[in-house]
Amino acid sequence: MPDRKYDLTLAATHYEPYVSGFTQTARSIAEGMANRGWRVAVVTAQHDPELPLRDTVGGVDIYRSPVLMRAGRAFVAPRYPILAGQVARSSSVLHLNLPMPEAALLVPLARRVPVVSMLHSDPHLPAGWSGRAFARASDVASRAAIRRSAAVVASSHDQAHASRLWPVIRNRNFTPIAPPCLDRRGGEPRYRETGGLHVGFLGRIVADMGIGYLVRAFQRIVDPDARLLIAGNYHEVTGGDLTAVQSEIDRDSRVRILGELRGREVNDFYASVDVFALPAVASSFGTVLAEAMMSGIPSVTTNLPGNRYPVAATGFGRVVPPRDPQALERAISELAAVPRHWKEQKARAARARFSVAASLDAYEVLFSSLRGRTAARQHR
Template identity: 45%
Template sequence: MPEPPHHDLCIVLTYYSPYVSGLTNVARDLAEGLAARGWRVCVVASKHDPSLPTEEVVNRVQVVRAPVLAKVGKGTIGINLTRLALREMARSALVNLHLPLVEAGLLARLSPVPVVSTYHCDVSLPTGDGPVVRRVVNHAQHRAIDFSSSVALRRSTAAVVSSEDYARHSRLWPAIDGRLVAVPPPCPPRGPGRPTFRRGDGFHVGFLGRIVEEKGVEHLVDAFLALDDPDARLLVGGDYEAVAGGSVVDRVRRHIRDDPRIEMLGFVPEGELDDFYASLDVFALPSVNAFEAFGIVQVVAMMAGVPAVVSDLPGVRTVVEETGFGAVVAPRDVDGLAAALSRLRDSPPDTEAGSTAAATRYSVESVLDAYEAVFHKAAGR
């Protein structure tokens, strides 16, 4: 008789908690949420920080981390992740690959159990400027990841995406088509906070995310400066020291030009996030390319009663379109972004209705229900 599986589900991805990114947070909330419901969950990821333990149990989830040889762009190099992932997959009833993941194609080909892939976004790496070697490496990594993700998607029983809008605009739509299941990321609500980040009674705009090229933070800075409002404040929160792919904090600071109304907060700890959102009048997500496929932070802001100004990008725009709580602006449109900020400042929307709409549509429990249905069907239960 075959040995029963050790795990109900094995989740595989490149970066896992305590690394912070939208993709990482989705995998963490999914793993811990299902574990709380009684699932036996194992996560296999790279050991992005050498000080982390190779194996541990975190909130009922077994976490296995594979040491890496080197980091290239937003990914890692090393055979350990493939080896350890295959070991844990063989002990599982089902595997959930979180893409983009350069090892995904090989893992899907060799998987002894059904595969469900969660496709977060098209990978985006700068190829138009910088040293020649970096551009060549980025281009090669870009193609390798797309190929690997395509193979994995075609071998998956289901391809989970954050929205059909994003999937249909993805480079990998041909591999997703026919397997698509649209499930938004789980968005845990914030608790009540105190406005400790406010600097006066003026209009406060906030951004939260990694300070990287695809976030378009410099365009938000330019739009804020165009407001010409001496009492307004812009709070820019997010890591710019330990980010995969490299930070553009120097570019953002050049745009700020020492304006005292703009504050670079750096990484905002989990314990201070409630206070951060409670300090805002508007949240901004000025992303500039398709690497941003949803934007969990905009939903969290809405749940806290803060309307969002977001870029008109596939997937990102759907949250504002579905809730009506905010504004959608073309990417890199500084004038449009400034106009949207002014409009929300002068005519604030109904915060209670917006918060309720976001909480109802994107709650963690409804997302876990949807994933359970996908996993049960894939496993033939």
């Protein structure tokens, strides 16, 4: 049972210390609202058995449900909906992070508590019958949750309109709110080796991120002083694997694998690169992309709904087709030559649009509008 009453419960099957844009967004919202005086709980899965079932971090009470097994990127935690429902019923608002296979069970267990559903992305799973079946089941659960939600959030209109769930989202109270992105300025260029062009990638090293296409694009740059810095965890994230591109990396001595970076190390990474690249083949919003631009780094990404939004909204970079190393290399080379004053101007615009404060302001308005309401008339 929950320890006390809460203003906000955030339900997310992944949470810190699991590393992804999803978990960074969840943590920034939870701790940000706690810093604004809200009593906040997070209900998540115990994805690491060493983590305590009950914890308090950053002013947020964390409840973890034991995990029996993994299925793709989801955790199978049978008691998760029950635990989340119990904590939600002691709260004024439930913030539900989708996709979540348990969502269809969880929302009814929250009873009359108003629900805000945040759609992070449509699930992108490996080809095959099991992947298709899981995606369909996830979509069914998300549709059921959205129909019972008082409000629905996505990172942008671009992402929401392209989602498989848009037909049901469009009939709800929909609000686009960009995820809270951290100001990473002030780092030291500790990863910089030469005076040549330094291209950077930071994120989960999984197939969805298109690392192989970035390596091939970089190999088209002939400068021996150029460097490609690849940072991110590939040991402890679902689907993490460098094997597919390791042979290509090994053929180019200019490529550096930095591993997982945290805290000030991330600031130092951004201070070390000239151009940031997010060559994703499946992504909805790149928090790392927005943070690179906020740090003054022009960025290139792929033309995917939602994923392209940070660059398209600010003009601070280039958008290229997915899986196109030639276009990626051309964009990187163009961005390496842009003037300093242009980068400074665009960085200010990125900070104004994607800052933690701007995102939390929008969330606080939305959450506050629902406090004191009940969910009795939301479902139709």
